[in-house]
Structures are given as C-alpha cells and as structure tokens.
Amino acid sequence: MLQITDLQASIDGKPILKGISLTVNAGEVHAVMGPNGSGKSTLAQVLAGHPAYEITGGEVLYNGENLLEMDAEVRAQNGVFLAFQYPVEIPGVTNAYFLRAAYNEIRKAKGLEEVDPMEFLDLVEEKLKLVDMDPAMLSRSVNAGFSGGEKKRNEILQMAVLQPMLAILDETDSGLDIDALRIVAEGVNALKRPDNAAIVVTHYQRLLNYIVPDFVHVLAGGRIIKSGDKSLALELEARGYDWILETVA
Numbered sequence: 001m002l003q004i005t006d007l008q009a010s011i012d013g014k015p016i017l018k019g020i021s022l023t024v025n026a027g028e029v030h031a032v033m034g035p036n037g038s039g040k041s042t043l044a045q046v047l048a049g050h051p052a053y054e055i056t057g058g059e060v061l062y063n064g065e066n067l068l069e070m071d072a073e074v075r076a077q078n079g080v081f082l083a084f085q086y087p088v089e090i091p092g093v094t095n096a097y098f099l100r101a102a103y104n105e106i107r108k109a110k111g112l113e114e115v116d117p118m119e120f121l122d123l124v125e126e127k128l129k130l131v132d133m134d135p136a137m138l139s140r141s142v143n144a145g146f147s148g149g150e151k152k153r154n155e156i157l158q159m160a161v162l163q164p165m166l167a168i169l170d171e172t173d174s175g176l177d178i179d180a181l182r183i184v185a186e187g188v189n190a191l192k193r194p195d196n197a198a199i200v201v202t203h204y205q206r207l208l209n210y211i212v213p214d215f216v217h218v219l220a221g222g223r224i225i226k227s228g229d230k231s232l233a234l235e236l237e238a239r240g241y242d243w244i245l246e247t248v249a
C-alpha cells in the first residue's frame, strides 16, 4: 500500500528527514516511536501532504502511485487520513458539518452522490458510541474549546466516519488519561480491516498495550535506526532510547 524509499525532507531549509525507507502493507499496523524532535510529526505531515515541507529526495508510492505528486486534498480523497498531534480548532464550522463535508468529498472522488443527511446522522451516531462521545459535541465548532482528550477523541471520530485506507495517528495518545486512551485504542482497533493499514506515532509504549503493532520502528535524527516487532516497544519502555542511539553511533 505504501512504499517509502529514501525519503528526505526539509523545512525552512533545514533537513529533517534524512532517508526514510518503510513499507506498509494492507492489514498492517506500524508503530513509529522515537525521542522528541526525531522527525515523527514531520514524517506524518509529509505523508499527509503538508505544503510547508520540501521534499528533497526519495520516493513514496501509495497503491503504486506517486503520493508526493498529489495535493493533500487528493490524498485525503484517496483514503489517507492524518490524526494531528495538535488538532486544529475551526471556529464557526460545526463538527457535524465538517464531518459530512469531508465524507462527501471522499464520496465525490469515488463518483458517488452526496450522502443522505439522515442516513449520515445514523452513521455518525453509531461512531459516536465507539469513541464514547456526547452527541452534543456534533453541534459545537470543530475542536473549539474542547479539552485535550476531547480533541483526540474527535480525531478518532473523524477517522471512524471517514474510514481511511491509510490512517496516520500522530501521538493521539499524548495527554490522554487511561480511560480515554483505551477508548482511542478501541476506536483504532475497530477500524482495522484486511484492506487498510495504520501508522501509529507514539512517544510511549502504553498505547501499544491496546493497539498491538505488527512492526515497531525507532526514528531518531530523521532516520529509522531500528525496526522490530512489538517486543522492541517493550524493550524501549524498559531501557529508554539511549542504548539504541549508542548502538547506532
């Protein structure tokens, strides 16, 4: 589904990603871990098509097509979804409106007509239960005045409604209490199908108690310095990152 080869990217002329290679197949969950400032969010943003980043080398194929040539909008229409580390507030646009507009964009790209509003409401209500969110949140502006945990749940609600093919979650676990963490993880697990995939960026191991990854990658200094299975995450939890950094040095 996703084949990243030697990806290099800069922001404001500063190289951040220094040659990332990563293959994600349908049905897989990949965890990306690593110290602060290692480039995890940059990788997520580059994959989602954030225009501030300059691609300076490498290639990314998404279902065999050049992802880097697609606008962020086209990527989203084609099933790429990014849950932000810092979800944006959109004052004046209700959650319900935003969700339906995004959902219809994806339908339009598939040549389908707009969803029936009542049918859509049923769908959203079912997904609200998944993230244990109050239906009243639908009539509030997107993320405006939401608590940190509510914003993260709202990202998962968006994901559950849009049903992406490739979901990228950037530290959706940070700032969550243990109940919210479990809800977020259940939301992600409920989405898992043989034909979609997820890249879960996390700073801590604890999310991976609930979302069991097929692969774990350690990103440091803009490179993947180690990959393994879920036991690598446990090892990181126990030993920190320094031992890997030393091994690589």
Ligand code: ADP
Pocket: 011, 012, 014, 016, 034, 035, 036, 037, 038, 039, 040, 041, 042, 043
């Ligand atoms: P992580 O998500 O792993 O904590 P980031 O991808 O957010 O790391 O950041 C990687 C590096 O890129 C950091 O050193 C950060 O300071 C730098 N960086 C991010 N955004 C900018 C920017 N707009 N200008 C300059 N440097 C940036």
Ligand code: MG
Pocket: 036, 037
């Ligand atoms: Mg960080």
Ligand code: MG
Pocket: 040, 041, 042, 085, 170, 171
């Ligand atoms: Mg980050």
